[in-house]
Amino acid sequence: MAVDLAHDPDVAALAERTARFVREVVIPVEEAHDGVLPSEAARVELQDAARAAGVFAPHASPEFGGHGLDMRARAAVFEEAGYSLLGPIALNIAAPDEGNVHMLERIASEQQKARYLAPLAAGDVRSCFAMTEPAPGAGSDPDALATTATRVDGGWRIDGRKWFTTGADGAAFAIVMARTTGVPGDRGGATMFLVDATNPGMTVGRHIPTLDESLFGGHLEVEFSDCRVDDDAVLGEVDQGYRYAQVRLGPARLTHCMRWLGIARRAQDIAVAWAAGRQVFGSRLADLGMAQAMIADNEIDIAASRALILRACWELDRGAPAGTEVSIAKTFAAEAVWRVVDRAVQLSGGRGVSGDVLLGRFLREVRPFRIYDGPSETHRWSIAKRTVGRHRAEQAR
Numbered sequence: 001m002a003v004d005l006a007h008d009p010d011v012a013a014l015a016e017r018t019a020r021f022v023r024e025v026v027i028p029v030e031e032a033h034d035g036v037l038p039s040e041a042a043r044v045e046l047q048d049a050a051r052a053a054g055v056f057a058p059h060a061s062p063e064f065g066g067h068g069l070d071m072r073a074r075a076a077v078f079e080e081a082g083y084s085l086l087g088p089i090a091l092n093i094a095a096p097d098e099g100n101v102h103m104l105e106r107i108a109s110e111q112q113k114a115r116y117l118a119p120l121a122a123g124d125v126r127s128c129f130a131m132t133e134p135a136p137g138a139g140s141d142p143d144a145l146a147t148t149a150t151r152v153d154g155g156w157r158i159d160g161r162k163w164f165t166t167g168a169d170g171a172a173f174a175i176v177m178a179r180t181t182g183v184p185g186d187r188g189g190a191t192m193f194l195v196d197a198t199n200p201g202m203t204v205g206r207h208i209p210t211l212d213e214s215l216f217g218g219h220l221e222v223e224f225s226d227c228r229v230d231d232d233a234v235l236g237e238v239d240q241g242y243r244y245a246q247v248r249l250g251p252a253r254l255t256h257c258m259r260w261l262g263i264a265r266r267a268q269d270i271a272v273a274w275a276a277g278r279q280v281f282g283s284r285l286a287d288l289g290m291a292q293a294m295i296a297d298n299e300i301d302i303a304a305s306r307a308l309i310l311r312a313c314w315e316l317d318r319g320a321p322a323g324t325e326v327s328i329a330k331t332f333a334a335e336a337v338w339r340v341v342d343r344a345v346q347l348s349g350g351r352g353v354s355g356d357v358l359l360g361r362f363l364r365e366v367r368p369f370r371i372y373d374g375p376s377e378t379h380r381w382s383i384a385k386r387t388v389g390r391h392r393a394e395q396a397r
Ligand SMILES: Cc1cc2nc3c(=O)[nH]c(=O)nc-3n(C[C@H](O)[C@H](O)[C@H](O)COP(=O)(O)OP(=O)(O)OC[C@H]3O[C@@H](n4cnc5c(N)ncnc54)[C@H](O)[C@@H]3O)c2cc1C
Pocket: 096, 129, 130, 131, 132, 138, 139, 140, 141, 163, 164, 165, 166, 167, 210, 212, 219, 368, 371, 372, 373, 374, 375, 376, 377, 378, 381
C-alpha cells in the first residue's frame, strides 16, 4: 500500500513559519517562566502574536478562522508548535480545547457552533472535557461511567463527580459525559452535554496537584449536582456519547503525540548541543560510544514515532476508524518521548536535572502522557484483543 509522506508546499510553509514563531516569540516566554504560562493575560498576548504571525488555529476550518488542516498536515505543524511547552497554547491547539474544537466541528448543531465553537476556535474562551471520575467511576474503563443524566421537564438533570478535568479552572463551558442508559459496569448509553460554567449545578473544586504543570487551567475536580440543562445542551444524539468520544479521542491522541514529539526533539537538541561541546576524558562527549548510542537511540525513537503518527493520520484522513493504528502510535510515542527526554537528561549530566535548562520540566510534563488518553496497558490490551480476533476470524474461514 502506497503512503505519500510529502507535505503540500503550503503546509510545509506553515510548519516553517510556526517553527520560526516558536523560536523567536514563544521560547523566550517559556524560558522566563519555567515552562508554565503565568496568567490569562499572557495567554491572550501569545495568541495575539500567533495571529499576527499567521499561525493561529491551524486545525480549525477557515469558517472558524483557522487553516483547516487535515490530520497529516497537523502532524507537521503541531510538532513544530510542540517544540516549546507554550507553543500549543499560543496557536490555540493545546489540550483540551484543540480536541473540543475538532469534535464540535463534526457533531455540534449550527446553533451550538455559533455559541460554543466560534468563541473557542477564536481563543476568546477556553473549555474542558469532563469524562474521568474518581473510583469506582469511569477511568481506563469507560463502561464504569457513574455520572447520570436523567430526563426532567424541558431538559436534563446531571449528577455526578468528575476529576482530572484539565483546564476546568477558567473554562467557559464543559463537555460532560453522562450515563443516559444502563448502569455502571455495562456499556449502556452515554450522552455528551454542553454545560456553561455559570450553571449553578456545576462546581469547579480542588486543583489536583500533579507532576505536570504546563497544561493551562490545571487538572480539577468538578461536581455536577442537580445540574439542569435544556434539550439543546445535548451534543449530537442521546446515547451516542461513546461513539462521539472516539471521534474526539482518536485524533486527540495523535495530536498529543505530535506536540510531545516536538518536546522530544527539543530535548534531543539541548542534549546534542551539550555533548558536542563538552570535553570528558580527553574526548568530546559526543564521540564516546555510549553517548553516541543514546544520541542515536533518540533519533530512532523520534523518527519511529513520527512515522507511526503519520501512518495513523493517513488512515484517519481517508476515513478509516484507525483504532489499532492510533493505539500503536499513542503507546509507542508516549513511551518513546519519555525515553528521549530521559536520555537527554542523562547526556546532560548535572545540568540536565538543574533548573538551568528545561529538561527536568520536560520530564515531568511528558510522564503523565503514558496514563492519559488511555494508559499504555489499555492500548496494548486493545491491540492484542484485535490481533487475536483477527487470527480467530482467519482460522474460521
Ligand atoms: C495529567 C492528566 C490529565 C487528564 N485530563 C483529563 C481530562 O481533561 N478529562 C478527562 O476526562 N480525563 C482526564 N484525565 C484522566 C485520564 O484519562 C485517566 O487518568 C486515564 O484514563 C486512566 O484512568 P484512571 O486514572 O481512572 O486509572 P485506572 O482506570 O484506575 O487505571 C490504573 C492503571 O490500570 C492499568 N490498566 C488499565 N487498563 C488495563 C488493562 N486492560 N490491563 C492491564 N492494566 C490496565 C494502567 O496501568 C492504568 O494506569 C487526565 C489524566 C491525567 C493524568
